Amino acid sequence: MEILETKNLTKAFGALTAVNAVSLAIEAGSLHSIIGPNGAGKTTLFNLLTGTFQPTSGRIIFDQKEITGTPASRIAHLGLARSYQRTTVFPAFSLFDNVWVAAFATGKSWKGLLYREIDSYSEVAERANLALRDVGLEDKSKQLAREISHGEQRQLELAIALAAAPRVLLLDEPAAGLSPEETRKMVALVRALKGRYTIVLIEHKMDIIMSVSDRISVMHFGSLIAEGTPAEIQKNPEVRRAYLGGVAA
Amino acid sequence: MKKSILILLAAVALLPFVVRPAIASEVWIFAIFGLGLNLLLGYTGLLSFGQSTFFGSAAYVAGWLMKIHGVNAFLALGIGVGVGAASAAVVGYLCVQRSGLYFIMLTFALNQLFYFTAYQWTSVTGGEDGMPGVPRPALLGIDFNNPLVYYAFVSLLFLISLYLMKKIVESPLGKILQAIRENEVRAEAVGYNVPRFKLLAFVIGGAFSGLAGVLYAMLFGIVPLEAISFVFSGNVVFATLIGGSGSLYGPVIGSFVFIWLSESMSTVWARWPLLLGVAFVLVVLFLRGGIVEAWSRFWSWKSSKQKT
Numbered sequence A: 001m002e003i004l005e006t007k008n009l010t011k012a013f014g015a016l017t018a019v020n021a022v023s024l025a026i027e028a029g030s031l032h033s034i035i036g037p038n039g040a041g042k043t044t045l046f047n048l049l050t051g052t053f054q055p056t057s058g059r060i061i062f063d064q065k066e067i068t069g070t071p072a073s074r075i076a077h078l079g080l081a082r083s084y085q086r087t088t089v090f091p092a093f094s095l096f097d098n099v100w101v102a103a104f105a106t107g108k109s110w111k112g113l114l115y116r117e118i119d120s121y122s123e124v125a126e127r128a129n130l131a132l133r134d135v136g137l138e139d140k141s142k143q144l145a146r147e148i149s150h151g152e153q154r155q156l157e158l159a160i161a162l163a164a165a166p167r168v169l170l171l172d173e174p175a176a177g178l179s180p181e182e183t184r185k186m187v188a189l190v191r192a193l194k195g196r197y198t199i200v201l202i203e204h205k206m207d208i209i210m211s212v213s214d215r216i217s218v219m220h221f222g223s224l225i226a227e228g229t230p231a232e233i234q235k236n237p238e239v240r241r242a243y244l245g246g247v248a249a
Numbered sequence B: 001m002k003k004s005i006l007i008l009l010a011a012v013a014l015l016p017f018v019v020r021p022a023i024a025s026e027v028w029i030f031a032i033f034g035l036g037l038n039l040l041l042g043y044t045g046l047l048s049f050g051q052s053t054f055f056g057s058a059a060y061v062a063g064w065l066m067k068i069h070g071v072n073a074f075l076a077l078g079i080g081v082g083v084g085a086a087s088a089a090v091v092g093y094l095c096v097q098r099s100g101l102y103f104i105m106l107t108f109a110l111n112q113l114f115y116f117t118a119y120q121w122t123s124v125t126g127g128e129d130g131m132p133g134v135p136r137p138a139l140l141g142i143d144f145n146n147p148l149v150y151y152a153f154v155s156l157l158f159l160i161s162l163y164l165m166k167k168i169v170e171s172p173l174g175k176i177l178q179a180i181r182e183n184e185v186r187a188e189a190v191g192y193n194v195p196r197f198k199l200l201a202f203v204i205g206g207a208f209s210g211l212a213g214v215l216y217a218m219l220f221g222i223v224p225l226e227a228i229s230f231v232f233s234g235n236v237v238f239a240t241l242i243g244g245s246g247s248l249y250g251p252v253i254g255s256f257v258f259i260w261l262s263e264s265m266s267t268v269w270a271r272w273p274l275l276l277g278v279a280f281v282l283v284v285l286f287l288r289g290g291i292v293e294a295w296s297r298f299w300s301w302k303s304s305k306q307k308t
């Protein structure tokens, strides 16, 4: 069953159509990757799914309900959480506070918002700690986000998304800017999350994609040009021409 | 933490014997004003340059009700808090969608709008001459016309305000506002309606400003036109930055220094604001955390010297 669908989703920035009539169906529980060269419109697609931008036309359906036009701050409450290609954390906060804020947002209730002490929300703290543990940062929970390495910030980026306890995780190039060693760690991390969440993964490093994905969609100049299993994608001549051409073949 | 509270209580107890009780009262009134601003400036990262809108509106409305309708002090303070919050809700609603320089200019422009309204509406506000004759009505048989009694009343309200603000900044709301300051985009994405939270910060800050405004009017028996002008808006920003916008106590210390300096220097040297200007430049260039940061740097420097 599909948990997330788009129907002819389109976003135009003036004359540029960054996302062009994209119809996509994400199977619940699967890891679905979206690949495509830089500027293909992958990040814009995420921005549409999360309400950062409103689509020019088309629809978004989450869990059988139409969510087109839902403002960004409501999306997390529906169970959709994202990470960013460019690290987007709370720099002066401790790692724990980074995930705590995300966990609180989607917590059961905001009772005591103005007067209860932070430590008195045990369910939130638990979820925050769990998110840090999932990415292997539990030992650094007291450090400030701006003081950890780039690789660790990428892990934190992911932890903030996990802290919301989402049903669908949208990961935008989690390995962006990582060394080969750090990239291996990140791949292992994503692999460990597979099955626990429905994951939509944007990535342009092919080796990562092929080994972890259940399905792959290929974007090119804003349009989907192919979709299939990793093996099918690797064989697809159009994909090879458009994208793999110089890289893998 | 315990130590800072003891120092504060000692300061509250001793201040009226060091300076005139009226000046001592002004210090804590201004501190309440600063606490309200700092929820916006220090915690949410919003430089509001129009805080006197809420301070002045509350002072005029509550002052008028006490003067003409003989409203009691308790009710007047409550109304002042309400007027402060309501005017902040209006201003906040118009400002929270803007950011950066546009935000600052809009808070300033709306402040000017309120200022000119007060300036023109002379039958009520007295225009340039201010609105004199604001009484200090007795409360529960306590006569506030005794300066020390009024000082005690102001101090009590200040300590309550400080306690409330401490609760607020240590609550989830405090953390969320700081998250907005740190990264608005992410705060929105993890599920907070950022404009609405900014508005809430405005309203709370406005309530504190309103309380301070009424206490100020009762202290001097007059609402000067300045109380709703950019001068007061600027002063409170100034005092808070000098004290340190990064901590709860920053605006308290800043107000202490600012009021004391302005009262003691203005009689000695007419160009004393020059000193403030220098202090401001130093803070902006070298000491973003104000006096609070200077203090903690001094102590860590001292303890590192003792070790070697």
Ligand SMILES: Nc1ncnc2c1ncn2[C@@H]1O[C@H](COP(=O)(O)OP(=O)(O)O)[C@@H](O)[C@H]1O
Pocket (backbone or CB within 6 Å): A013, A016, A018, A036, A037, A038, A039, A040, A041, A042, A043, A044, A045
């Ligand atoms: N906010 C925006 N305004 C105008 N153009 C944009 C905006 N965001 C993205 N674009 C353009 O849309 C195209 C797709 O960008 P993007 O979605 O970031 O690609 P990808 O993530 O696949 O590299 C690019 O040409 C980019 O310049």
Ligand SMILES: [Mg+2]
Pocket (backbone or CB within 6 Å): A042, A043, A044, A085
């Ligand atoms: Mg991108």
